[in-house]
Amino acid sequence: MKLAYWMYAGPAHIGTLRVASSFKNVHAIMHAPLGDDYFNVMRSMLERERDFTPVTASIVDRHVLARGSQEKVVENITRKDKEEKPDLILLTPTCTSSILQEDLENFVNRASTTTDSDVILADVNHYRVNELQAADRTLEQIIRYYLTKAKKQDKVVLKKTEKPSANIIGTFTLGFHHQHDCRELKRLLKELGIITNQVIPEGGSVKELYALPSAWFNLVPYREVGLMAAQYLKKEFGMPYVAITPIGIIETALCIKEIQTILNSEPFCLKVNYSSYINEQTSFVSQAAWFSRSIDCQNLTGKKALVFGDATHAASITKILTKEMGIHVVCAGTYCKHDQAWFIEQVQPYCDKILITDDHEEVGDIIAKIEPSAIFGTQMERHIGKRLNIPCGVISAPVHIQNFSLGYRPFLGYEGTNQIADLVYNSFTLGMEDHLLEIFGGHDTKKAVIKSTSMESDLFWTTDAQLELNKIPGFVRGKIKRNTEQFAKEKNISEITVEVMYTAKETLSG
Amino acid sequence: MLDQTYSDTLQFECETGNYHTFCPISCVAWLYQKIEDSFFLVVGTKTCGYFLQNALGVMIFAEPRYAMAELEEGDISAQLNDYQELKRLCLQIKKDRNPSVIVWIGTCTTEIIKMDLEGIAPRLEVELGIPIVVARANGLDYAFTQGEDTVLAAMVHRCPEQKEIDKAPLGHQTLSPLPKSIVPKSQERVSAAPMNPLSAPSLHPPLVLFGSLPSTVASQLNLELQKQGIQVTGWLPSQAYADLPVLGKEVYVCGVNPFLSRTATTLMRRRRCKLIGAPFPIGPDGTRVWIEKICSVLGIEPIGLKEREEKVWSSLEDYLKLLRGKSVFFMGDNLLEVSLARFLTRCGMIVYEIGIPYMDRRFQAAELALLQQTCDDMGVPMPRIVEKPDNYNQIQRIRELQPDLAITGMAHANPLEARGINTKWSVEFTFAQIHGFTNARDILELVTRPLRRNENLQQFSLIPFIKG
Numbered sequence: 001m002k003l004a005y006w007m008y009a010g011p012a013h014i015g016t017l018r019v020a021s022s023f024k025n026v027h028a029i030m031h032a033p034l035g036d037d038y039f040n041v042m043r044s045m046l047e048r049e050r051d052f053t054p055v056t057a058s059i060v061d062r063h064v065l066a067r068g069s070q071e072k073v074v075e076n077i078t079r080k081d082k083e084e085k086p087d088l089i090l091l092t093p094t095c096t097s098s099i100l101q102e103d104l105e106n107f108v109n110r111a112s113t114t115t116d117s118d119v120i121l122a123d124v125n126h127y128r129v130n131e132l133q134a135a136d137r138t139l140e141q142i143i144r145y146y147l148t149k150a151k152k153q154d155k156v157v158l159k160k161t162e163k164p165s166a167n168i169i170g171t172f173t174l175g176f177h178h179q180h181d182c183r184e185l186k187r188l189l190k191e192l193g194i195i196t197n198q199v200i201p202e203g204g205s206v207k208e209l210y211a212l213p214s215a216w217f218n219l220v221p222y223r224e225v226g227l228m229a230a231q232y233l234k235k236e237f238g239m240p241y242v243a244i245t246p247i248g249i250i251e252t253a254l255c256i257k258e259i260q261t262i263l264n265s266e267p268f269c270l271k272v273n274y275s276s277y278i279n280e281q282t283s284f285v286s287q288a289a290w291f292s293r294s295i296d297c298q299n300l301t302g303k304k305a306l307v308f309g310d311a312t313h314a315a316s317i318t319k320i321l322t323k324e325m326g327i328h329v330v331c332a333g334t335y336c337k338h339d340q341a342w343f344i345e346q347v348q349p350y351c352d353k354i355l356i357t358d359d360h361e362e363v364g365d366i367i368a369k370i371e372p373s374a375i376f377g378t379q380m381e382r383h384i385g386k387r388l389n390i391p392c393g394v395i396s397a398p399v400h401i402q403n404f405s406l407g408y409r410p411f412l413g414y415e416g417t418n419q420i421a422d423l424v425y426n427s428f429t430l431g432m433e434d435h436l437l438e439i440f441g442g443h444d445t446k447k448a449v450i451k452s453t454s455m456e457s458d459l460f461w462t463t464d465a466q467l468e469l470n471k472i473p474g475f476v477r478g479k480i481k482r483n484t485e486q487f488a489k490e491k492n493i494s495e496i497t498v499e500v501m502y503t504a505k506e507t508l509s510g
Numbered sequence: 511m512l513d514q515t516y517s518d519t520l521q522f523e524c525e526t527g528n529y530h531t532f533c534p535i536s537c538v539a540w541l542y543q544k545i546e547d548s549f550f551l552v553v554g555t556k557t558c559g560y561f562l563q564n565a566l567g568v569m570i571f572a573e574p575r576y577a578m579a580e581l582e583e584g585d586i587s588a589q590l591n592d593y594q595e596l597k598r599l600c601l602q603i604k605k606d607r608n609p610s611v612i613v614w615i616g617t618c619t620t621e622i623i624k625m626d627l628e629g630i631a632p633r634l635e636v637e638l639g640i641p642i643v644v645a646r647a648n649g650l651d652y653a654f655t656q657g658e659d660t661v662l663a664a665m666v667h668r669c670p671e672q673k674e675i676d677k678a679p680l681g682h683q684t685l686s687p688l689p690k691s692i693v694p695k696s697q698e699r700v701s702a703a704p705m706n707p708l709s710a711p712s713l714h715p716p717l718v719l720f721g722s723l724p725s726t727v728a729s730q731l732n733l734e735l736q737k738q739g740i741q742v743t744g745w746l747p748s749q750a751y752a753d754l755p756v757l758g759k760e761v762y763v764c765g766v767n768p769f770l771s772r773t774a775t776t777l778m779r780r781r782r783c784k785l786i787g788a789p790f791p792i793g794p795d796g797t798r799v800w801i802e803k804i805c806s807v808l809g810i811e812p813i814g815l816k817e818r819e820e821k822v823w824s825s826l827e828d829y830l831k832l833l834r835g836k837s838v839f840f841m842g843d844n845l846l847e848v849s850l851a852r853f854l855t856r857c858g859m860i861v862y863e864i865g866i867p868y869m870d871r872r873f874q875a876a877e878l879a880l881l882q883q884t885c886d887d888m889g890v891p892m893p894r895i896v897e898k899p900d901n902y903n904q905i906q907r908i909r910e911l912q913p914d915l916a917i918t919g920m921a922h923a924n925p926l927e928a929r930g931i932n933t934k935w936s937v938e939f940t941f942a943q944i945h946g947f948t949n950a951r952d953i954l955e956l957v958t959r960p961l962r963r964n965e966n967l968q969q970f971s972l973i974p975f976i977k978g
Contacts, residue, residue: 001553001579001580001581001582001585001590001595001596001598001599002578002579002580002582003577003578003579003580003599003602003603004559004577004578004579004580005574005577005578006563007556007559007560007563010556010560011555011556011557011560013557014560032649033533033618033648033649033650034527034529034531034533034649034650034652034653035531035532035533035534035561035649035653035654036533036557036561036649037530037921038532038533038560038561038564038565040530040921041530041564041565041919041920041921042564044920044921044922044923044924044925045920045924048924049924049925050924050925050928051925051928052905052921052922052925053921053925056528056902057528059527059528060618060650061527061650061651062650062651065621065622065650076528083902094557095555095556095557095619096555096557096618096619096622099586099619099622099623100622126555126556127582127583127586128583130556468726468729471725471726472726498729498733499733502730502733502948505948506822506825506947506948506951507825
C-alpha cells in the first residue's frame with residue numbers, strides 16, 4: 001500500500017480509452033463498476049468535445065460479483081454493435097475487472113461471432129503499466145490486429161506511394177497540445193515535399209490501417225506513445241522511423257536531417273537537401289534564434305530553472321533552455337520511470353541534477369531547496385510554484401482545461417519554437433523589466449490609498465453575525481458585508497444579526 | 511411528443527443501469543471540508559485516485575485532508591498483510607496531520623478481495639488511539655451522493671448515547687467497550703459548555719437533523735426552526751467529530767437530503783430514534799412543508815410560514831418568468847432529482863422524465879406525495895420516474911422530446927449542447943447551496959443560466975452562427 005495524494009500518469013485503462021476514442025468509429029466497452037466512466041467527463045470537458053465519447057461501461061455490480069458477468073458483457077457488445085455500428089469494439093478491462101479474473105477473451109470470441117464489428121480485448125495489465133504505457137501497447141495491438149488480418153486476406157498495401165510519404169504515429173485525444181502539434185507536423189512535412197499518408201490514432205480509421213505500409217517512413221513525435229507501433233512496422237514491413245521530437249530549433253533541424261537521411265538512402269535514394277529550408281525557417285519563420293541573441297534573452301543568461309514533466313517534453317525543454325537560451329537548468333526530471341534510461345541519456349549533459357520520481361512531494365521539496373527563478377512543469381508544479389511564489393510555465397501533461405487552448409499553440413516545429421520562446425520569456429518575470437526594476441530600486445513603495453468601502457460605523461455587528469461573516473469565503477466577504485450594511489441602512493436597522501444577514505441575501509441577491 | 515393522456519399517479523420504471531454518475535468515493539470532497547478534524551483515507555487503486563484527482567480539480571492542490579491508500583499488486587495477491595499496511599499508513603497520517611477521526615472509505619477493490627476493514631479498524635483504533643470509521647462507499651453498490659449516506663450511517667454508531675451523558679461524571683470519562691472504545695470527546699465537554707449556542711433548554715423532545723450541509727446553510731435552517739420555537743439539538747455530521755449529536759429513543763431525527771436512506775434506517779433501527787418523514791427543504795415549497803411536518807410532529811403550531819413562502823416566491827418572479835411553460839428532463843445521477851423536479855414543477859415547468867439512480871420509496875414517501883400533489887395543483891402530467899436509467903435510451907428520448915433543458919452529467923453536456931439541447935450540469939446542484947428559503951434563488955440561478963445565456967446570444971444574434 002502506498003499513501004498517495006496525486007499521480008502524474010493515470011491508470012492503464014485511461015491510456016487504452018484515449019487510443020480507442022481517438023480513432024474514428026471505434027467503440028470501447030469498459031468492464032467496470034458504476035462511476036469508472038469518468039474518462040467521458042474528462043474528454044467532454046477538457047477537449048470540449050462535440051460528440052458523445054464512444055465509451056460505455058458494462059457495469060460490474062453486486063450481481064456480477066455473485067454470478068459472474070455471464071451474458072452481460074456479450075450482450076453489451078452485441079447491443080453496441082447494433083446501435084452504433086462501429087468498425088471495432090475494444091473491450092477494456094479495469095483494475096476492478098482484472099481482479100475478478102473472468103475469461104474476457106472468451107466473451108470477446110463469443111461476441112465476435114454475432115457482431116458485424118471486429119471485437120478485441122485490450123491487452124494491458126493494470127498493476128504493471130500506467131496510462132502512457134497502456135496507450136503505447138493498445139495502439140500497437142490495434143495496428144498489429146488489422147495488419148495481421150489484412151495479411152491473411154492478402155490486402156496489405158506494400159507498394160510505396162509514388163511521392164515520398166510518412167505516417168504520423170502517436171497524436172491522440174487528451175494529449176498535451178497534440179491537435180496543434182499535428183497540424184504543425186503536417187505543414188512541416190508538406191513543406192519538405194512529403195505527403196502525410198495517415199495520422200494514427202487521432203482521426204484515423206481502422207479500416208485503412210492496411211495501407212499504413214505504403215508510406216515511406218513513420219514519424220513518431222512523442223517518446224511515450226507510438227514507438228511500439230513504429231518498431232512493429234519496422235520489424236514486420238521494414239519501415240524506417242524517425243523518433244526525434246522536433247521541439248526547439250536544434251532538435252527540429254535534427255529531425256529534418258534524419259528524414260533527409262532516410263529519403264536519400266536505400267531503397268529510396270532520393271537526392272534531397274533540406275539545409276536551405278532549415279536555414280530559412282530558422283532565420284525567418286522561427287523568431288526563437290533571433291530571440292536568443294536579443295537583449296531580452298541576454299538577461300536570462302545563467303538564471304536558474306527546474307524542468308519536470310513527461311520524458312518527451314522535459315527532455316526537449318531542458319535542451320532548449322540550455323542550448324538555445326543559456327539558462328541554467330539546475331534539475332531536470334520526469335515521472336516516466338519506465339523510460340528513465342533514455343531520459344538520463346538525453347539530459348545528462350544539460351543539467352546539474354536528474355530527478356526520476358512520480359512523487360510530487362519529492363519534486364516540491366527539490367523546488368523549495370533549489371529556489372529556481374522559474375519552473376517548467378505540469379499543473380502540479382504550477383501549484384507548487386504558486387505556493388512558493390515562483391513562476392511556472394506548463395510544458396507537459398497532466399493538465400487542466402486551460403492547456404486545451406482554442407488558439408493555435410503547437411509545441412512542435414518552427415511555430416512551436418515561437419510559442420515556447422514566449423512561454424519561457426513570460427515565465428521569467430519578464431527578464432528585462434525585472435532587471436530594470438532592480439537597477440531603479442524596485443516598485444514605487446508608497447502605499448496606495450485605499451478607500452474604506454464599508455459604511456459608516458453606526459452599524460453594530462453582533463458576535464454571531466461576525467462569526468457568520470467570517471465563514472464566508474474571503475473573496476466575496478467584502479461584497480456581502482457591503483450589501484448587508486446597505487440593506488440595514490435602507491431598513492433603518494442599527495444592529496446586524498445573523499437573521500438580518502440572511503434577509504439581506506434574500507432581498508438583494510441576483 | 512409528450513403523451514397527452516393524463517396519468518394521475520406516478521409511474522415508476524427501471525432500466526438497465528447503464529448510466530453515468532460520479533463514484534460514491536467523491537463524498538470525501540465535501541465531507542472532509544465539513545468535518546474539520548477528520549481525515550479520509552480511500553483504500554483503493556489508481557483508478558479511484560485518478561477519479562478523485564480529476565473530479566476535485568483545484569481542491570487537490572489545497573493540501574486536502576484526504577489521501578489514497580493505493581493498493582499494489584502485493585496487496586491484491588495478499589502477499590502483504592492488510593493490517594500491517596494500514597497501520598503503517600495510519601501512523602503516518604497521525605504523525606503528519608493528527609486528526610480526531612480517520613474515515614476509511616472501502617472501494618470496489620476492497621470488496622472484491624474481501625479486505626476485512628470492519629475487522630481491522632477496531633484493533634487499530636485501540637493501538638493508535640484515534641477512532642476509525644469504516645464506510646463502504648463503492649461503485650458496486652452505490653451512486654455518487656449515496657457515498658455520504660454510507661459515511662453518515664457509519665457515524666451513527668459513534669454518536670454518544672443519551673443515557674451515557676446523564677451518567678457521565680464531569681470532566682472524565684471511562685471507556686465503554688468496543689466498538690465504541692474511542693468515544694467522541696464531546697462527552698467530556700457536553701456538560702462543561704454547551705457546544706451549540708442554540709441548545710438552550712427547550713420544551714419539545716430533542717431534534718437532530720442529518721445530512722451534510724455547509725455551515726451557513728445549517729445555521730439558516732436552524733434559524734428557520736428557531737422562529738417556530740424549535741431548537742435543533744444537533745447535526746449529523748457536526749462541524750467537528752468531537753461534537754457528534756447525542757442519540758437515543760427520545761430523539762427525533764429528520765433528513766435534509768433525499769439520498770440518506772441508510773442513515774435514516776440506521777438511526778431508527780440501531781439507535782431507536784424517531785424519524786420524521788418529510789419532503790426535503792429544497793425550494794420554498796419544500797422548506798415550508800419540511801418545517802410544517804417537523805412542527806406537527808413536535809406538537810407546535812407553525813406561525814407565518816405561508817407568508818414567508820409567498821414572500822420568497824414573489825422575490826423569484828424575474829426567474830419564474832423565464833421558466834414557466836418550459837420543459838425539463840432529468841437524466842439522473844445524484845438522487846436530488848425528485849425534490850428538484852417537484853420544485854421546478856411548482857415554478858411552472860413541465861418535467862418529462864426524472865431519471866434517478868436509486869429510489870427509496872419509503873424514505874422519499876413524503877417527497878413523492880408532494881410531487882404528486884404539486885403536479886395536480888399545477889395541472890401538469892405526472893412525470894415518469896426512471897430508476898437505474900440507461901443513458902443511451904435517454905438520449906434517444908431527449909432527441910424525440912426536445913426538452914428546453916436537460917439536467918445531466920458533464921459527459922453528455924457538451925455533446926447535447928452541440929445538438930441544440932440546453933443543459934445544466936447536475937453536479938452543481940450537489941455543491942451549490944440549495945436548501946431553505948434563503949437559497950431558493952440559487953437553485954433558479956443555476957436552472958435559468960442556460961436560458962439566460964441563450965437570451966444573451968439571441969440578443970446579439972450569435973445563435974444563427976453557432977447553430978447554423
